[in-house]
Amino acid sequence: MLKFVTVGRDMPEKRDAEARRQDFDEIYGEYAAEKAAEQSARCSQCGVPYCQTHCPLHNNIPDWLRMTAEGRLREAYELSQATNTFPEICGRICPQDRLCEGNCVIEQSGHGTVTIGSVEKYITDTAWEQGWVAPIRPAQERKESVGIIGAGPAGLAAADMLRREGVQVTIYDRYDRGGGLLTYGIPGFKLEKDVVMKRMAQLEDGGVTFVMNCNVGEDMSFEEIRSAHDAVLIATGVYKSRDLQAPGVGADGIVRAIDYLTASNRKSFGDDVAEFDSGELNAEGKRVVVIGGGDTAMDCVRTAIRQGAESVKCLYRRDRANMPGSQREVANAEEEGVEFIWLTAPKGFTGEAGSSEGTGPVRGVVVDRMRLGAPDATGRQMPELIEGADYIEEADLVIKALGFEPEDLPALWGVEGLEVTRWGTVKAEFETGRTSLPGVYAAGDIVRGASLVVWAIRDGRDCSAAILEELGQSAAVAAE
Numbered sequence: 001m002l003k004f005v006t007v008g009r010d011m012p013e014k015r016d017a018e019a020r021r022q023d024f025d026e027i028y029g030e031y032a033a034e035k036a037a038e039q040s041a042r043c044s045q046c047g048v049p050y051c052q053t054h055c056p057l058h059n060n061i062p063d064w065l066r067m068t069a070e071g072r073l074r075e076a077y078e079l080s081q082a083t084n085t086f087p088e089i090c091g092r093i094c095p096q097d098r099l100c101e102g103n104c105v106i107e108q109s110g111h112g113t114v115t116i117g118s119v120e121k122y123i124t125d126t127a128w129e130q131g132w133v134a135p136i137r138p139a140q141e142r143k144e145s146v147g148i149i150g151a152g153p154a155g156l157a158a159a160d161m162l163r164r165e166g167v168q169v170t171i172y173d174r175y176d177r178g179g180g181l182l183t184y185g186i187p188g189f190k191l192e193k194d195v196v197m198k199r200m201a202q203l204e205d206g207g208v209t210f211v212m213n214c215n216v217g218e219d220m221s222f223e224e225i226r227s228a229h230d231a232v233l234i235a236t237g238v239y240k241s242r243d244l245q246a247p248g249v250g251a252d253g254i255v256r257a258i259d260y261l262t263a264s265n266r267k268s269f270g271d272d273v274a275e276f277d278s279g280e281l282n283a284e285g286k287r288v289v290v291i292g293g294g295d296t297a298m299d300c301v302r303t304a305i306r307q308g309a310e311s312v313k314c315l316y317r318r319d320r321a322n323m324p325g326s327q328r329e330v331a332n333a334e335e336e337g338v339e340f341i342w343l344t345a346p347k348g349f350t351g352e353a354g355s356s357e358g359t360g361p362v363r364g365v366v367v368d369r370m371r372l373g374a375p376d377a378t379g380r381q382m383p384e385l386i387e388g389a390d391y392i393e394e395a396d397l398v399i400k401a402l403g404f405e406p407e408d409l410p411a412l413w414g415v416e417g418l419e420v421t422r423w424g425t426v427k428a429e430f431e432t433g434r435t436s437l438p439g440v441y442a443a444g445d446i447v448r449g450a451s452l453v454v455w456a457i458r459d460g461r462d463c464s465a466a467i468l469e470e471l472g473q474s475a476a477v478a479a480e
């Protein structure tokens with residue numbers, strides 16, 4: 001260990017940008033065994049591992065790094081999976097620069113962080129290859145059942161924990177495939193789809209029942225689900241896209257990021273997607289403008305590059321240092337040919353023949369130039385308009401990636417007594433996920449607002465522990 005003084009930080013090989021532009025495969029390769037051991041040995045085994053504190057799952061990072069450095073890979077895997085339901089997924093898509101790696105002690109001392117995410121991915125990918133990933137086989141079946149609404153990471157993590165304890169689990173989801181945003185939001189170049197599908201197969205093989213194409217509130221009522229199970233977990237994520245109010249915003253060719261990414265991900269599965277085949281949600285040959293500066297915007301610009309767009313530009317109202325998206329993803333996008341136009345905001349859209357009525361196809365974005373002004377209450381500098389500096393950015397496809405809000409579940413589901421916050425997220429108790437309705441829990445984005453996969457996993461695990469406790473207590477009462 002402690003090799004950080006002599007061994008530099010080295011990520012797995014990143015594919016050449018030109019090759020990356022041609023497909024939707026992940027951009028990083030896998031470590032070879034020696035490289036993984038060498039990079040793990042850079043860990044300083046410091047007494048106070050801030051990486052662990054800043055990992056939402058409190059993964060025992062220093063210990064599994066040491067085991068990997070010593071070639072004890074199977075033990076490293078056992079330890080890693082004890083706290084993380086999907087380590088190979090987090091290793092790929094956690095924003096490590098803001099979480100574990102950003103707080104690594106040797107990073108703070110200027111030596112370059114230990115590549116924690118890449119080692120975590122390597123350990124679990126190896127475990128799958130070697131057949132160490134155990135099937136879910138509860139020691140004893142229990143009669144209690146839990147209904148989970150939503151097959152995203154929060155719902156899946158809870159299902160995994162509950163099934164391991166023998167609880168009967170049914171997951172209801174409105175999509176045809178499970179995985180939530182892991183499947184239909186996040187593109188393959190960050191997370192290849194077979195990684196997610198392997199986990200789905202593991203859960204199915206472990207006895208989880210999936211009821212797909214079931215939109216709760218339409219195909220089945222919330223009360224039906226509630227009366228069919230001993231407890232219910234709401235893990236529906238947030239899907240209401242924030243919109244723009246600007247002249248011409250209704251023009252053809254101005255689309256929502258979630259529709260665009262879902263269509264692209266469906267094509268990666270080989271599905272027929274009419275809106276893609278018609279060109280509506282396909283960037284090929286088009287001048288694409290993406291509006292937004294978060295992770296969703298980064299995924300849109302990089303998808304458009306891979307679809308063969310003529311040009312891809314990203315408008316963001318603050319500057320590079322103040323954008324919410326990962327700096328690593330911005331760098332990847334720039335390498336692949338995306339142009340960022342910082343300090344800009346859409347003022348309106350021009351349509352066919354210069355009309356701004358929003359009838360024909362979009363032809364351009366009227367762009368306001370901004371500057372950063374005084375900080376707001378959170379300390380973040382507010383963008384201010386520079387009067388009279390607007391210009392037109394030509395575009396055939398405009399993708400709105402302005403973030404997501406929760407749907408109004410109490411109204412959609414006609415359920416009284418389910419309390420929500422002033423942001424519309426479901427009100428749930430910290431660390432247990434208990435809602436205002438008895439026996440009903442909530443986890444993931446529907447509680448936090450748009451967040452991260454690792455937090456959804458954490459919530460799903462916490463909720464399942466609380467549900468198990470409640471089921472245990474009910475079983476004890478019934479036996480008295």
Ligand SMILES: Cc1cc2nc3c(=O)[nH]c(=O)nc-3n(C[C@H](O)[C@H](O)[C@H](O)COP(=O)(O)OP(=O)(O)OC[C@H]3O[C@@H](n4cnc5c(N)ncnc54)[C@H](O)[C@@H]3O)c2cc1C
Binds near residue numbers: 093155181236295454
């Ligand atoms: C484009 C994009 C890129 C992202 N990239 C990253 C990243 O790189 N790293 C990261 O950590 N996070 C990323 N995130 C965030 C991350 O995907 C989410 O925080 C996470 O998926 C939330 O998990 P969840 O289980 O709460 O919800 P979701 O993953 O949204 O799953 C919710 C599920 O509920 C189902 N559902 C909803 N309503 C109903 C209903 N009425 N009836 C039945 N089923 C229903 C949905 O179909 C869906 O399958 C990204 C998000 C987006 C949009």
Ligand code: SF4
Binds near residue numbers: 059
């Ligand atoms: S789960 Fe995410 S934050 Fe935690 S160690 Fe893994 S990559 Fe880092």
